[in-house]
Amino acid sequence: MRVLVVEDELRMAENIARSLREGASYAVDIATDGEEGLYLAQSEPYDAVLLDLMLPRLDGLALLKRLRHSKQHTPVLVLTAREEKESVVALLNAGADDYLTKPFDLGELLARTKALIRRGKGQASALLTIGDLEIDTGNRNVHKAGKTVPLTAMEYRVLEYLAHRSGAIVSKAELLEHLYDYNWEKFSNVIEVYISGLRRKLNHASARQLIHTLRGQGYMLQ
Amino acid sequence: MKGLTKSIKGHLILTVVLSQLVLAAGLVFTGVFYMEERLQAALDADLQARAMSIAALVRYAEDGSYNLVFEKSLVPPSPDPSHPDFYEIRKGPTVLARSSNWPADLTFDNSKHKTYRSLMVSGLPYRALYLREVPILDREEAPPSSSDTLIVVYAEPTLALRNQVLAAGVYVALASLILLGATVLLALLGIRRGLLPLQHLAAEAAQISAQNWELRPTPDVKRVEELKPLTDAMSTMLDRLRQSFLQQREFLGNAAHELKTPVAILKSTLQSLLQKPRTAQEYEAGLGQALDDMERLEKLLQWMLRLARAEQWAQGALQRDLQEIDISNTCEEAMAGIRSLARSRNINLQLNAESNLVCKADPEDLELVWVNLLENAIRYSPAGATVDIRISRNNGRGTVVVEDHGAGIPEKDLPRIFERFRRADPSRTRETGGFGLGLAIAKALVEAYGGTITPESTPGRGTRMTVTLPAEQK
Numbered sequence: 001m002r003v004l005v006v007e008d009e010l011r012m013a014e015n016i017a018r019s020l021r022e023g024a025s026y027a028v029d030i031a032t033d034g035e036e037g038l039y040l041a042q043s044e045p046y047d048a049v050l051l052d053l054m055l056p057r058l059d060g061l062a063l064l065k066r067l068r069h070s071k072q073h074t075p076v077l078v079l080t081a082r083e084e085k086e087s088v089v090a091l092l093n094a095g096a097d098d099y100l101t102k103p104f105d106l107g108e109l110l111a112r113t114k115a116l117i118r119r120g121k122g123q124a125s126a127l128l129t130i131g132d133l134e135i136d137t138g139n140r141n142v143h144k145a146g147k148t149v150p151l152t153a154m155e156y157r158v159l160e161y162l163a164h165r166s167g168a169i170v171s172k173a174e175l176l177e178h179l180y181d182y183n184w185e186k187f188s189n190v191i192e193v194y195i196s197g198l199r200r201k202l203n204h205a206s207a208r209q210l211i212h213t214l215r216g217q218g219y220m221l222q
Numbered sequence: 223m224k225g226l227t228k229s230i231k232g233h234l235i236l237t238v239v240l241s242q243l244v245l246a247a248g249l250v251f252t253g254v255f256y257m258e259e260r261l262q263a264a265l266d267a268d269l270q271a272r273a274m275s276i277a278a279l280v281r282y283a284e285d286g287s288y289n290l291v292f293e294k295s296l297v298p299p300s301p302d303p304s305h306p307d308f309y310e311i312r313k314g315p316t317v318l319a320r321s322s323n324w325p326a327d328l329t330f331d332n333s334k335h336k337t338y339r340s341l342m343v344s345g346l347p348y349r350a351l352y353l354r355e356v357p358i359l360d361r362e363e364a365p366p367s368s369s370d371t372l373i374v375v376y377a378e379p380t381l382a383l384r385n386q387v388l389a390a391g392v393y394v395a396l397a398s399l400i401l402l403g404a405t406v407l408l409a410l411l412g413i414r415r416g417l418l419p420l421q422h423l424a425a426e427a428a429q430i431s432a433q434n435w436e437l438r439p440t441p442d443v444k445r446v447e448e449l450k451p452l453t454d455a456m457s458t459m460l461d462r463l464r465q466s467f468l469q470q471r472e473f474l475g476n477a478a479h480e481l482k483t484p485v486a487i488l489k490s491t492l493q494s495l496l497q498k499p500r501t502a503q504e505y506e507a508g509l510g511q512a513l514d515d516m517e518r519l520e521k522l523l524q525w526m527l528r529l530a531r532a533e534q535w536a537q538g539a540l541q542r543d544l545q546e547i548d549i550s551n552t553c554e555e556a557m558a559g560i561r562s563l564a565r566s567r568n569i570n571l572q573l574n575a576e577s578n579l580v581c582k583a584d585p586e587d588l589e590l591v592w593v594n595l596l597e598n599a600i601r602y603s604p605a606g607a608t609v610d611i612r613i614s615r616n617n618g619r620g621t622v623v624v625e626d627h628g629a630g631i632p633e634k635d636l637p638r639i640f641e642r643f644r645r646a647d648p649s650r651t652r653e654t655g656g657f658g659l660g661l662a663i664a665k666a667l668v669e670a671y672g673g674t675i676t677p678e679s680t681p682g683r684g685t686r687m688t689v690t691l692p693a694e695q696k
Contacts, residue, residue: 009483011515015490022497081482103486106493 001117001161002027002178004044006037006063007052007079016050019106024114025140025153025160027181034058041067041074045177047117049076050109051096061094068095075116079104114138121164128163130221133202133210135163149201154179158194162211162221171218195219231413238409239402246398254391261383262349266338269351272298273376276309277353280318280372281360288365290358292319305346305379312373330375340380347384350377419443427456435464473642477526480658484519491515525659528590529642532666544582549620549693550575550613552585556592557611563597568605571596575613579620581693587667592624594660595687599626602685619673620693623686630681639677640665 003026007013010032017028029044031037034055041049041063049067053060064076078091078099091099097116100109114137118126128135134143140156142149151159157179162170172191195211202210212220279296283289290313300306308321310328325343330352337352355371358364419442426439437460439453495508550573557571564571581588592611599609603626612623631639642662668675673691 009487011511012483012487012490015487015494019490019494019497022494081479081486102482103489106490106497 001025001047001157001164002029002045002181003113003117004029004031004037004040004046004049006031006034006041006049006055006060008032008055009052012052015106016109019110020113023106023110025157026113027157027179029182034060034063038063038066040182042070042072044182045174046074047120047178048113049074050113051076051078053078053080053082053091061091064091064094064096073120075120077109077112077116079109111138118164123164128160128166130163130166131208131210133163135160144202151198151201155194155198155201158191159198159221162219166221169214169218169220174218231410231417234413235406235409239406242398242402242405246395246402249398250391250395253394254387257390258383258387261386262380265349265378265380265383266351269338269349269376269378270353272307272378273309273351273353273374274356276311276319276376277356277372277374278359280311280358282358282363282365284363286363288363290318290370294319297321300378302379302382305381307376307378308343308348309377310373310375313370314373318372328375332373341377343377347380348377349380349383350375419446419449423449423453430460432467435460435467476642480522481519484515484522488512488515488519525663529659529663529666532587532663532670535667535670544584546580546582546694547585547588548696549579549581549588549622549691552588553592553611553613553622555585556589556596559589560593560596560600564600564609567600567603569600569603570606570608571611572608573611573613577613577615578696579613579615579693580696581620581671581691583671583691587671591664591667591689592622594664595624595689597660599624599628599685599687602626602628604628615693615695616690619690622689622691624689625684625686627684630683630685631677631679632681633679636677636679640675 001024003020005013005016005020005028007016007030010030013030013032017030020026020028026047029040029046031040035057037049037051037055038058040046051060051064055063058066060078060080064078067074067076075097076095078096079102080087080091080099081102088099097119098112100112114126118124118137126136126138128137132145136142137160140160142151142156142159158175161175161178175191195213199209199211210221212222214220276297279293280290281293283291292311297309306321306323308323308325310320310324311318328341328350330337330339330350332352332354335354339350339352341348341350351374353374353376356374358370358372364370419440422440423443426437426443430437437453437457439449443449443453491508491512495505495512500508553573553575557573561571596609596611603609607627609627610623610625612621612625614621614623640661642659665675668689668691671691673689676688677685678688679685
């Protein structure tokens with residue numbers, strides 16, 4: 001999953017990014033002003049946007065309206081210092097999916113971001129089940145036929161993304177875009193390494209293949 | 223009585239009662255006087271008629287002796303038999319006839335033809351008429367060429383007249399008293415009605431609170447002309463109070479809001495540090511960051527305290543012993559303090575001090591004013607530009623001008639630049655730093671020392687801040 005944090009307080013943005021990387025294994029990009037935020041949100045395929053309201057150049061509410069106007073449906077979580085009812089109503093009407101008032105709890109921010117992404121992908125529960133595979137996105141534990149499967153952070157990222165899109169074909173390019181942040185060099189063969197690692201760990205007890213390769217198109221979890 | 227004079231109602235009632243009493247006394251007095259005059263005139267006319275009628279009873283004796291006789295049996299009866307009239311008829315000193323109750327010692331001023339006199343006879347009031355030269359009517363038996371005349375005195379008791387006047391006086395007085403009672407009642411009702419708008423206004427004023435600042439006078443209050451200055455004054459006063467109250471509340475809201483950001487950063491730093499077990503080096507780095515965040519919070523608090531202190535000082539709440547200080551020295555200190563910021567933005571600071579001016583102030587306060595103005599000028603100047611500081615003396619006051627050649631401030635924003643927590647960019651850029659308190663503090667401090675601060679700006683050409691202070695030349 002890849003998340004954009006638009007926040008002009010760099011220290012705040014870094015803390016949020018660190019928390020999302022360490023606590024949810026998300027790829028995180030940071031924009032420190034409204035215009036950069038809008039540009040990134042429109043050009044990169046994010047799974048969620050965390051948006052501060054007080055921003056230089058373009059304020060959060062205007063950014064949100066322009067984003068929704070350009071038919072972008074990425075879930076948006078607004079971070080606001082104001083908690084007046086009118087501003088909350090205005091935010092939700094402008095297309096925000098959720099909001100948090102500052103100072104907030106990073107744990108809550110993490111949980112809300114996860115829930116937003118889940119709902120954005122059509123999943124109501126934090127527990128994803130595909131056959132006998134269970135993925136708990138809350139604590140990032142993976143069980144296969146009741147047994148815990150130990151995964152690396154990157155392997156988990158790939159699996160979680162595929163699980164959210166289970167039954168659909170996910171291209172390598174899509175995986176790259178959603179699993180890495182803007183500053184990373186993208187090598188497509190890295191994906192193959194993670195996929196083969198995942199297959200090995202998930203299949204050692206059963207003969208049924210969960211991750212299918214569709215030549216020239218991508219992968220599918222089913 | 224004391225209670226009466228303390229209230230408007232009491233005052234009015236007292237006035238009504240007093241004026242009514244004066245009126246009643248006047249009525250009684252004039253009524254009684256008029257009545258007495260009229261009755262006495264009637265009595266006098268009656269006296270004359272009676273005197274003439276008894277004079278007509280004098281005739282010459284039929285025996286040709288030309289003696290005068292008086293027909294006593296024909297004297298008309300007295301109107302009041304219990305206090306009979308008395309009379310006397312004389313011809314010169316000779317008494318022709320006298321009533322039986324004629325008082326012994328009765329004399330008249332006989333110089334006049336006709337004299338009325340009020341007198342007391344054995345404890346009773348009487349009115350008497352003295353007539354001289356009354357001709358004798360009897361012409362048949364009169365001696366030829368007779369010119370005999372009579373002196374007639376006739377008196378009637380005036381007890382009945384007195385009683386009538388007294389009764390009339392009592393009647394008028396009683397009627398006045400009843401009318402007075404009725405007027406007081408009416409006045410009470412009228413006053414109560416008249417004062418009702420005052421009660422309504424008080425009830426309306428009692429509704430005023432921190433949530434409801436609007437005075438809405440009821441229509442009856444608006445109709446009363448005398449209440450208009452009061453309601454107007456109340457409305458203006460409420461307006462001013464609300465203004466300052468809202469300002470305070472806004473400042474509190476803004477301050478709380480501004481404090482939230484550094485607190486949120488500090489909290490997130492600590493929370494992300496605690497998210498998972500870390501190495502000692504990571505903890506150390508995290509704590510260092512938390513300390514940095516803390517310092518920012520501390521700095522904001524210091525600025526807010528400084529503003530509060532400056533405003534308190536401006537209100538004269540703090541009294542300090544002040545030394546005379548050189549204004550240009552404080553400018554140089556301020557420039558030294560801000561030089562590193564100017565250098566980082568490649569801005570040239572230029573001081574031009576025309577004269578040595580001193581003023582009574584805390585040097586730290588003045589330095590803070592210049593630092594804030596310079597910082598603002600530097601932040602809104604393009605790289606390579608110059609910021610000018612000019613010190614001069616104008617009209618007995620020290621003038622310090624800080625001028626930049628930056629983008630300037632749009633005219634509509636000029637009056638608002640001294641608002642607290644206000645930054646030039648509406649989305650409140652943090653890139654240029656600061657908390658938006660600098661200019662507010664500068665204004666409060668300058669005004670605390672009896673000075674003024676005036677912004678002027680030409681968009682595209684730059685901004686000029688002119689500070690004047692009471693100063694002397696040394």
